[in-house]
Amino acid sequence: xxxxxxxxxxxxxxxxxxxxxxxxxxxxxxxxxxxxxxxxxxxxxxxxxxxxxxxxxxxxxxxxxxxxxxxxxxxxxxxxxxxxxxxxxxxxxxxxxxxxxxxxxxxxxxxxxxxxxxxxxxxxxxxxxxxxxxxxxxxxxxxxxxxxxxxxxxxxxxxxxxxxxxxxxxxxxxxxxxxxxxxxxxxxxxxxxxxxxxxxxxxxxxxxxxxxxxxxxxxxxxxxxxxxxxxxxxxxxxxxxxxxxxxxxxxxxxxxxxxxxxxxxxxxxxxxxxxxxxxxx
Amino acid sequence: xxxxxxxxxxxxxxxxxxxxxxxxxxxxxxxxxxxxxxxxxxxxxxxxxxxxxxxxxxxxxxxxxxxxxxxxxxxxxxxxxxxxxxxxxxxxxxxxxxxxxxxxxxxxxxxxxxxxxxxxxxxxxxxxxxxxxxxxxxxxxxxxxxxxxxxxxxxxxxxxxxxxxxxxxxxxxxxxxxxxxxxxxxxxxxxxxxxxxxxxxxxxxxxxxxxxxxxxxxxxxxxxxxxxxxxxxxxxxxxxxxxxxxxxxxxxxxxxxxxxxxxxxxxxxxxxxxxxxxxxxxxxxxxxxxxxxxxxxxxxxxxxxxxxxxxxxxxxxxxxxxxxxxxxxxxxxxxxxxxxxxxxxxxxxxxxxxxxxxxxxxxxxxxxxxxxxxxxxxxxxxxxxxxxxxxxxxxxxxxxxxxxxxxxxxxxxxxxxxxxxxxxxxxxxxxxxxxxxxxxxxxxxxxxxxxxxxxxxxxxxxxxxxxxxxxxxxxxxxxxxxxxxxxxxxxxxxx
Numbered sequence: 001x002x003x004x005x006x007x008x009x010x011x012x013x014x015x016x017x018x019x020x021x022x023x024x025x026x027x028x029x030x031x032x033x034x035x036x037x038x039x040x041x042x043x044x045x046x047x048x049x050x051x052x053x054x055x056x057x058x059x060x061x062x063x064x065x066x067x068x069x070x071x072x073x074x075x076x077x078x079x080x081x082x083x084x085x086x087x088x089x090x091x092x093x094x095x096x097x098x099x100x101x102x103x104x105x106x107x108x109x110x111x112x113x114x115x116x117x118x119x120x121x122x123x124x125x126x127x128x129x130x131x132x133x134x135x136x137x138x139x140x141x142x143x144x145x146x147x148x149x150x151x152x153x154x155x156x157x158x159x160x161x162x163x164x165x166x167x168x169x170x171x172x173x174x175x176x177x178x179x180x181x182x183x184x185x186x187x188x189x190x191x192x193x194x195x196x197x198x199x200x201x202x203x204x205x206x207x208x209x210x211x212x213x214x215x216x217x218x219x220x221x222x223x224x225x226x227x228x229x230x231x232x233x234x235x236x237x238x239x240x241x242x243x244x245x246x247x248x249x250x251x252x253x254x255x256x257x258x259x260x261x262x263x264x265x266x267x268x269x270x271x272x273x274x275x276x277x278x279x280x281x
Numbered sequence: 282x283x284x285x286x287x288x289x290x291x292x293x294x295x296x297x298x299x300x301x302x303x304x305x306x307x308x309x310x311x312x313x314x315x316x317x318x319x320x321x322x323x324x325x326x327x328x329x330x331x332x333x334x335x336x337x338x339x340x341x342x343x344x345x346x347x348x349x350x351x352x353x354x355x356x357x358x359x360x361x362x363x364x365x366x367x368x369x370x371x372x373x374x375x376x377x378x379x380x381x382x383x384x385x386x387x388x389x390x391x392x393x394x395x396x397x398x399x400x401x402x403x404x405x406x407x408x409x410x411x412x413x414x415x416x417x418x419x420x421x422x423x424x425x426x427x428x429x430x431x432x433x434x435x436x437x438x439x440x441x442x443x444x445x446x447x448x449x450x451x452x453x454x455x456x457x458x459x460x461x462x463x464x465x466x467x468x469x470x471x472x473x474x475x476x477x478x479x480x481x482x483x484x485x486x487x488x489x490x491x492x493x494x495x496x497x498x499x500x501x502x503x504x505x506x507x508x509x510x511x512x513x514x515x516x517x518x519x520x521x522x523x524x525x526x527x528x529x530x531x532x533x534x535x536x537x538x539x540x541x542x543x544x545x546x547x548x549x550x551x552x553x554x555x556x557x558x559x560x561x562x563x564x565x566x567x568x569x570x571x572x573x574x575x576x577x578x579x580x581x582x583x584x585x586x587x588x589x590x591x592x593x594x595x596x597x598x599x600x601x602x603x604x605x606x607x608x609x610x611x612x613x614x615x616x617x618x619x620x621x622x623x624x625x626x627x628x629x630x631x632x633x634x635x636x637x638x639x640x641x642x643x644x645x646x647x648x649x650x651x652x653x654x655x656x657x658x659x660x661x662x663x664x665x666x667x668x669x670x671x672x673x674x675x676x677x678x679x680x681x682x683x684x685x686x687x688x689x690x691x692x693x694x695x696x697x698x699x700x701x702x703x704x705x706x707x708x709x710x711x712x713x714x715x716x717x718x719x720x721x722x723x724x725x726x727x728x729x730x731x732x733x734x735x736x737x738x739x740x741x742x743x744x745x746x747x748x749x750x751x752x753x754x755x756x757x758x759x760x761x762x763x764x765x766x767x768x769x770x771x772x773x774x775x776x
Contacts, residue, residue, distance in 0.1 A: 209710045
C-alpha cells in the first residue's frame with residue numbers, strides 16, 4: 001500500500017517537472033539549453049524552477065495536505081525563537097552586481113530572482129513551522145535509557161558486591177541512573193525541534209550540549225526513513241538525511257509518525273531536487 | 282592496454298619478499314623446533330623445504346604473470362575502463378569527469394626497472410578507485426596528461442596556459458623542514474611513559490629494576506626526544522626532497538621524494554578547504570605548511586593527517602600561495618571574548634585537581650608519595666596555558682570565506698569558501714552556557730581526519746555564534762546562486 005502511494009507521488013512529480021519544463025521553453029529560456037543531456041538533468045543547470053512562475057495554487061491542489069494547523073500550537077512553546085525562521089528582511093538582488101565583486105545581498109529570500117527572468121526558490125507549501133517530535137519518542141528513549149541503566153547497574157552491583165557492599169547499593173545506583181536518564185529523556189524531547197525552512201532543514205537538539213544545525217537542501221545526497229522494531233511497536237519512524245560532509249554527515253530526525261516521516265521525506269526530496277544545480281563536491 | 286611486462290619480476294619480488302618476511306618473523310618468534318623452521322632435524326627436510334620454496338616461487342610467478350596478462354585498461358572518450366582479475370573478473374568504468382586525482386609513485390626499485398604505480402582517485406570510497414601496478418614511466422606520464430585533458434573536456438583545451446611554477450623547495454627550506462618537523466604525537470607518548478614508569482611507585486609495584494629508569498629517566502627521555510627529532514627530520518627530508526608545485530590548467534601538480542618519488546595532482550575545482558598548519562617549533566621561526574583538502578580519499582594520507590601541498594614556507598608566503606588557490610583577503614582574526622580564557626583556567630584547574638587527587642590516592646594506597654600535595658604547584662602553569670590556548674584561537678569571515686584558527690602545539694588555520702559548506706551548526710555545552718559561549722562548526726566534504734577540514738570557531742560569544750551560523754548559511758546560498766549565474770552566463774557567452 002505504501003509503495004503504491006509513493007509511486008503516485010513520483011508520477012505526479014514527474015508530470016509537474018515535465019510541464020514546468022515545457023513552460024520554460026515557451027517563455028523563452030530555450031536559448032540557454034545548449035548543454036548536453038536530457039531534460040531532467042538540464043533543468044538544474046538552468047538553476048531555478050521554471051514552474052515556480054506559475055500560479056502557486058496550481059500546486060497546492062496536487063500536493064499533499066500539510067499539517068501546519070495542528071503543528072502551530074505545538075510549536076508555540078518555542079515561539080521565543082520564532083524570529084529565527086528568517087523570512088523578515090526582503091532584499092532584491094541587484095542584477096548589476098552578479099558579475100562584479102561579491103556583495104552581501106542580505107537574507108536569501110524564496111521569492112527574489114538572481115538571474116534575469118528566472119524565478120527561484122522552493123515552493124512555499126513544503127515549508128513547515130518549528131515542530132516538535134511525536135511525544136511517543138520519549139517512550140523509545142526511555143526504553144533505551146532503562147536498558148542501559150539496568151545493564152550498567154548490574155555491572156556496578158556485581159562490582160560492589162566483590163568489594164563487600166550489599167546489593168542495595170547497586171539498586172540505589174540503578175535508581176539514580178534511571179532518574180537522571182528519565183529527566184534527560186523529557187528534556188531531550190523538549191529540546192528537539194525541526195523545521196523545513198526555505199533553503200535548509202533546521203534542527204535544534206541536545207540536553208547537555210545544545211546544537212543547532214542547518215542542513216542546506218543543495219547538500220543533501222539522499223533521504224531515508226527507517227523503523228527499528230521498537231519504533232514499529234510504537235508506530236514511529238526516523239528520517240535520516242545524508243550529506244557529503246565529514247563530521248556528522250548524516251542527520252536523523254527520530255520520533256515521527258510514519259506518515260509524517262514519509263511526508264517529510266517527500267518534501268525534503270522535492271526541495272533537494274529543486275535546489276540542485278551546483279556540484280556538491 | 283596492458284600493464285608493463287617489467288612489472289612481473291617486480292611483483293614477484295614484492296610478493297616473495299613479503300612471504301619471506303612472514304616466514305622469517307614466524308621462524309624468529311617460534312621456539313626453534315617448529316615444523317617449518319627446523320631444517321636440521323632430519324636429512325629429508327631441506328629437500329622438502331626446498332621443493333616447497335620452489336613450488337611456491339613458481340606458483341607466485343605464474344600467478345603474477347597471469348595477473349599482469351589479464352589486467353587490461355582501456356581509454357574510451359568518456360571513461361577509463363579496467364578489466365582485471367585472474368579467477369574472478371572485474372570490469373570497472375570510471376568516468377573521467379569523476380576522477381579527482383591521478384598520482385604516480387615510484388620507489389627506488391621501481392625506478393631502476395623504469396616502472397611506476399598509477400593511482401586514480403574519485404570522491405567516493407575510502408581507498409583508491411584504481412591502482413595500476415605497474416606501468417612504464419612514460420605511460421604513467423601519458424596517462425596523467427590524458428586524464429587531466431579529458432577531465433577538463435576538449436572544449437577548454439585550446440585555452441592552454443603554460444605551466445606556472447608556484448613553489449619550489451630550496452635547500453634552506455629543506456633544512457628548516459628537517460629541523461621543525463618533529464612528530465609530537467609520539468613525543469607525548471614517550472613523555473607519559475617516562476613519567477609513569479619513572480615514578481618510585483611504579484618501581485616498587487612493577488619491578489625494582491625500573492628504579493634505574495628513575496635515575497636515568499630524564500636523560501633517557503631527552504635522548505629519546507633527540508632521536509625522535511632526528512628520525513622525523515630525516516623522514517621529512519626524504520619525503521619532501523625536491524618538492525615542486527606547478528599550476529597546470531585546472532589543477533596543481535606536485536612532485537617530491539628522494540627514495541620514493543611521488544607525483545600527484547590536486548584538482549582546483551575540487552578543493553574543499555585550505556589549511557595552514559604551524560607547529561610551535563616552526564612557528565617560532567615564522568614557518569608553517571599548507572595543506573589542501575579535496576573531497577573523498579586523498580592519497581598519501583596516513584591516519585588522520587592530510588598531506589601538505591606546501592611542506593614548508595614562511596608564513597606570509599603561505600598566505601600568498603593560499604590566495605592563488607582561494608582569493609581570501611587580508612585575514613584579521615577576532616579572538617573569542619576574554620571570558621573564554623577563564624573557562625580554560627577552570628578546565629585546566631580541574632585537570633590539575635584530578636592529577637593531585639590521583640597522587641593523593643597513590644599515596645594512601647602505597648604510602649610512597651608523601652609529597653603528593655606538591656603536584657598542586659603545577660597549577661602555576663594553568664593561567665599561562667589558558668592564555669596560550671586563548672591567544673591562538675580566532676575566527677574571521679568576509680564575503681567569500683570563513684577562516685578559523687586554533688591550537689597551540691600545532692596552530693591550524695582553516696580557510697573555507699562559502700560554496701563548500703555542507704552543514705553549519707552551532708553547539709553549546711553546559712560549561713559554555715555558563716559563560717554565554719558557543720562553538721560554530723562549519724562542515725565541509727573534506728577528507729581530512731577527525732580534526733582536519735572543518736572550520737571550528739571555538740568558544741565565541743553565543744549570540745555571535747548564532748548570527749554567524751545564519752550569516753554563513755546565507756552567504757553559502759548566495760555563493761551558490763552566484764556560481765549558478767556565472768555558469769549560465771558562460772553558457773550564454775559560449776552560444
